[in-house]
Amino acid sequence: MTTRATHTADVIVIGGGTGGYGTALRAAALGLDVVLVERDKVGGTCLHRGCIPSKAMLHAAELVDGIAEARERWGVKATLDSVDWAALVATRDDIVARNHKGVEAHLAHAGVRVVRGTARLTGPRTVRVESVRTDSAPGTADRRTLRAHAQDARPHTDLESGVHDFSARRGIVLATGSRPRTLLGLEPDGQHIVTSDDALFAPGLPASVLVLGGGAIGVEYASFHRSMGAEVTLVEAADRIVPLEDADVSRHLTRGLRKRGIDVHAGARLLDTEVLDNGVRARVRTARGETRTVEAERLLVAVGRVPVTEGLGLAAAGLTTDERGFVVPADWNRLETAVPGIHVVGDLLPPPSLGLAHASFAEGLLVAETLAGLPPAPVDYAAVPRVTYSSPQTASVGLSETEARARGREVEVDTMPLTAVAKGMVHGRGGMVKVVAEAGAGQVLGVHLVGPNVSEMIAESQLIVGWDAEPSDVARHVHAHPTLSEAVGEVFLTLAGRGLHQQ
Template sequence: MEPRTAPRHPAQAQAPDDPGAADVIVIGGGTGGYSTALRAAALGLDVLLAERDLLGGTCLHRGCIPSKAMLHAAELVDGIAEARERWGVKATVDSVDWAALTATRDGIVARNHQGVTAHLAHAGVRVVHASASLRGPRTVSAGGTAYTARRGIVLATGSRPRLLPGLSPDGRRVVTSDDALFAPGLPESVLVLGGGAIGVEYASLHRSMGARVVLVEAADRLLPLEDREVSRQLARGLKKRGIEVLTGTRLEDAATHATGVRATVRTARGQVVELDVERLLVAVGREPVTDGLDLAAAGLGRDPRGYVAPADWDRLETSVSGIHVVGDLLPPPSLGLAHASFAEGLVVAETLAGLGPAPVDYAAVPRVTYSSPQTASVGLTEEQARAERGPDQVVVNSMPLTAVAKGMVHGLGGSVKVVAERGGPVLGVHLVGPNVSEMIAESQLVVGWEAEPSDVARHVHPHPTLSEAVGEVFLTLAGRALHQVG
């Protein structure tokens, strides 16, 4: 995120000669907000961005970046165990220096924060470090000053962890996904509530660091929005690592005490189970933040779930002309993912600059869970495809990663699954296994460009790699099976 010279758009340039006005006013400096600001500034627009906390938002400071830094450390710990158990390398983990680990994590976050701050300054974005609220369809109040937007206002105030009634996080015994990484020390046991991507990642992290982990999900499977085969293989992989996975299970009660938390859950079979753990981590989803935004002052409201829904999804524009929304304030089909927010920011900035950009194709946005094993997918699940196209108009092919040499080297299982329309384009790709987060980009292009299996089968995948399994699946679907039985 080093600052660089951005191309200007001379037809749109307007000097910031009025400090009380800007072409574009962005409320919120997270991924959606700052990407909007950067792109709008690159197009020659005068941009003012209001952020009451730290530039970069939840993703940079409490979510994506620090959690992935910690998960990388967890991979290193797991690698030492694999070296000892599979490869005869006589190595052990004596201990984890928590202070050193968190210092490395915090240094990565700090460098990214400095990069975002410098990039915005270099682009000429005026940053107001204050809470902001709407005062009308073109007016924003920030830090006690009123500002007028010549072209439009962008709402990008993000989200916060959703809580369960009766649970009060204290940052030590009961924590949310926002503060779990910053709770003191490594707990010996953790109950993770929520089997979505965040909950699965935190369960995986704590298990790698040696904790006893119980993962509880109210739905009948982990990652309930993903393909069922992905959910099944993920659960199997987590259980193999010693994580207790309880699906179809609900929390009934939880009480803190001197050394931890005693929780009562009801399982899918109706059994009531008491769990004593050192820490309870609540990861049951996130909710949009609109506190203090005063939507009504601009003639806006929220939907029943608290989202600010656009009237025009192509432009991400609300029912009030000139007010746009990006990021976690958007309801589905927006995905609440940082990379989706980047794409939304580009669309809104280019719309405000009069460029008429292509809308975000949410079906082609990759979804990744950075646990061990990892999952990565794009497009429709098999169930969705059969419901949308007809049960007989869908073809599916799967292949285990251990069917290729590099998968045997890793020895961690996993698979590739491709869903396609019969005689037509690829509708979805679903991966489980090591490093699949780095493999999904190819499939994003395949789905986004509506390629057919034969289109992909023409291209050669390198040997030996895990990506060979992707190539083999497409070869078979195209009627050119090589190592896989067609």
Template sequence: MTQTAKVTETDVLVIGGGTGGYSTALRAAALGLRVVLVERDKVGGTCLHRGCVPSKAMLHAAELVDGIAEARERWGVKATLESVDWPALVATRDDIVDRNHRGVTGHLAHAGVEVVRGSAELTSPRGARIAGYGEVTARRGIVLATGSRPRTLPGLVADGRRVVTSDDALFAAGLPESVLVLGGGAIGVEYASLHRSMGARVTLVEAADRLVPLEDADVSRHLTRGLKKRGIDVRTGARLLEAAVLDDGVRAAVRTPRGETRTVRAQRLLVAVGRVPVTDGLGLAAAGLGTDERGHVVPADWDRLETSVPGIHVVGDLLPPPSLGLAHASFAEGLLVAETLAGLRPAPVDYAAVPRVTYSAPQTASVGLSEAGARDAGHDVVVGTMPLTAVAKGMVHGQGGMVKVVAERNGRVLGVHLVGPHVSEMIAESQLIVGWDAEPSDVARHVHPHPTLSEAVGEAFLTLAGRGLHQRA
């Protein structure tokens, strides 16, 4: 809650109220620092209002729709889907977002964080001008957390109706009968999955030779197989040549890997080709800062996430790789920076141990190095795989999937990769395995409950440790 008297001096000034920004503010305030948090829109940022939370709410509804079809076709439950009440679905989604928003604002108020609505422009290494508020100086430091926006394509203007981005796709009117999704990363795959569950004909186009190209190749293969099985037209190694907006939808020309041109028609085109950092109007030059060629603000000290200007730190989507542009990574970055500004010596963020999840059907969840990445890094690699259908619970779900473990020969676990139902809820164990440098034998001595999908994880480690029950290394 904004105080009556304007603050002109504070310990920490946080510019941007998304996950990275508000986590910095909350932790800094808990450590006794005075904090001003500036946000031009709503606290919570893209993740809460346009991305992570509303999209996962919709994907849960999509899972329920899929469950009706499975009940009828596989289990003999004579259920039918009468219709999807779109306004009711939207109302539930918005209620979840609203309750989360009120929770975040309540936490900030209780912590004593001064939240100011407006845009901030740096005026010096320790000061910023907030539109409609005034100049604020930060004694300890400034934290840049202004996030990102969807990347657009030249000549293709998102109108929120026929052509949409991931920021507005959830809020376009009604459900389209057909959709062309451009981009096969996590966001594109999730939206393709959602629209297919809701009954749309979906074409998914990715320029790389496989979906989720930053993940392990086996993850891509199993994911593609699962999406195709659901009826999604997956086209990898394909490029959009041009697109025309029509009265009743869009018409796109797509170049295939063989050099042929194919025409795709759809009611809606969803552009999901990545995101770009937001630094416009931030006044970086006045503080002695710039960006790299992709618009990121690069830290000079990754252990502290501090820029080349002492006292100015950066978190969230403004960071280049190895930061991951993920909300949960931003939380960790916010904690690190807040504790640094409070004079503590926190451990750096271990990005290799941060999980990566795609919430489609099937889901993917990974942590650590892919098999190719491990080999490229010079490791002598051994690999263990276990299909989910090899355990009883995997048979119950009947959706396929797999567990893949990448480890050093006679050494530590380098990466774990999962594909299948609910694997987003299974990856936390593997985060600890990779983050604590465990070896397969360390994991193999722990018992996984039966019958669960997690048994497949346990079996993969048993096999690598030479103790496999149902398979041999």
């Protein structure tokens, strides 16, 4: 049995992840009538399978590492009895559940109507939503008709076909996100071969892990499992891990991970893999041309993510994807596609968008304000921070030294180890601050950090880069002593010709 219902709205958002619900909340706050279509749970990958649960687990990993540091470095004779996996998971899930309820409450309070179901574009102005009711008539198909308010003409709806028409000034927002990229011959089974979406939900803690992919996701999972006592091998095909970051960031991070006992192989590739009864056996060709055999209880495939557009009906709306599967905007200032009135946010966007939750929020704000008739303020992707929450952490904003030089900029660079300041010695975990600025006291182009807590330290540098500040602008401000951020201040003092501890 199929039932039909009709709804009207100014904005239809397809996808309830960070970009989607961010768009919906801002659009509703601006007085627009918004419907958000989500086939699973609002919050998307970030809340339920990515950012939030993984950072909860990484916090637990920090606590475990702290016990070892207390005993080995500070003479605090603490020992780790065991890790209660069930209790750890329960805490993680409680954090996720409370965040989920919070998002639902925000949407309800804002007046956003959430429709549970799968949306499909059936034309340049039409969407069909199919869902399965779970209330009084389980299993009953429910077809929703969503129609945008027209400002200059009477809206028309064909109730029989279950489609809605949009006025030219109202919008559809595509925010369907991404999924983990998989490799031929490495089909995830949720136990021995896992992706980043299910790695934290696989049963128990493995004694050994092979991580394929040395980007932020792979490094974070390698770091977590090492903290939990696993033997970890990290394999990256590029010539260095976190290859999108500054080369010095990669170098310091590699040093920090190896110091913790993680076997890091950059410039390496996986030759073949065999699934065993109790794990996997893989052959890896190293950068030196050697072939190594690695056995592990679990193989984590972390080789990137791909946009989710299957079943979205892009062709019916006159849209296409590029060769990588991204939906490319015709107007980056409005994040509007080649079809007027259809906008895109989040992981569907190609670079320079970053595929990061906080960038998706910014994109959602931009699209919502555009739809409300406000002048667009384009997202400044160069000023969006990038963070890897491993131990040690990395945090960067702006251009790397290589990128700046490749763009023809004459640059001046200064680097300072965190252990050159007292608080860095207290932490005793190494790390560094690196600033890339235009030569001749020009503007700051990039700031790159490695070390403890740098995910919290990057906010200052985000403003420095975003506001086109020069080293002298920063040098006149006093940084607290003793802090890790003092090292940031010292580097800017040096670049401004006022160095204290650097000559």
